[in-house]
Amino acid sequence: MIRHQEQIQHALDDLRAQVAADFLALAIPEPDGQMRWQYASGNRNDRFKRIFLRPGKGIAGRVVSLGRPVAVEGMTPKAGDDPRDYPILLAEGLCCAVGVPVLRGERVHGVLLVANRSERIFADADVDALLGLAEQLGSVYSER
Template sequence: MGDEKIAKNIAYHELVRTIHQQEDFDFVGVALQDATSWHKIRWQYAAGNTNQRFRKIILRSGIGIAGLVIRTGEPFAENDLAHHQYAGYMSQPITMIEHLTSAVAVPIFDEDQIVIGVLLAGYRQQQSVTAHSSHVLQEYLQQFQ
């Protein structure tokens, strides 16, 4: 593993930990496209997680919140995940495993402006995510890159 990849791994770990400590989100995670297959997306870094099951989630592009954000390159926000049109384990496994009721997710871009991952933050209680929540996550990403 190259020094650059090790540094990036440490940085993503610090990013989720920092957001979790400085903001009021119950869960913060980063999902990245798999280096071996651009069709696979994995949740790799998390803070505030209730267990390690998030690591077993493997999504395809367009599936789940991470897949949707990667496919569209647009932020996602939902305050009623249980009643979202794609609710359920097959469509939103991270929200089911972590018992999230609301979540916001923003795309992570590489230096060529290609979406390579997703930064997601959410709540387990009835707290709302807003456009400001998305903006906060994007600001953290800008500091990170």
């Protein structure tokens, strides 16, 4: 059973090892309602902690508003695109990611993200494992 912060951190570390991914992170709202990446595994610095997630923006924003998994592949900054659409990828130098919703009841409470620094297409099994953890986390937050 996941309850404490260390347990959430362990769960993230375990899953990252299981799917052999570079980076894993969990965004949930702070008490004031602002969404932040509060847990991460495999991060290379603390930039992710300072990011305020904007509603509707970026991968996490899309996961929240669509309520379903969202994937990006082969992302590199290009002229003309808007970096506000992928701040977490820039902060960690990632190029491929899959985000899934963490549900609390019927509402999207948070976002669980798995990502890689080099080209990779996450297999269905990886996404299923991610959804599994998202479900566990969802039930933890639903209890509170």
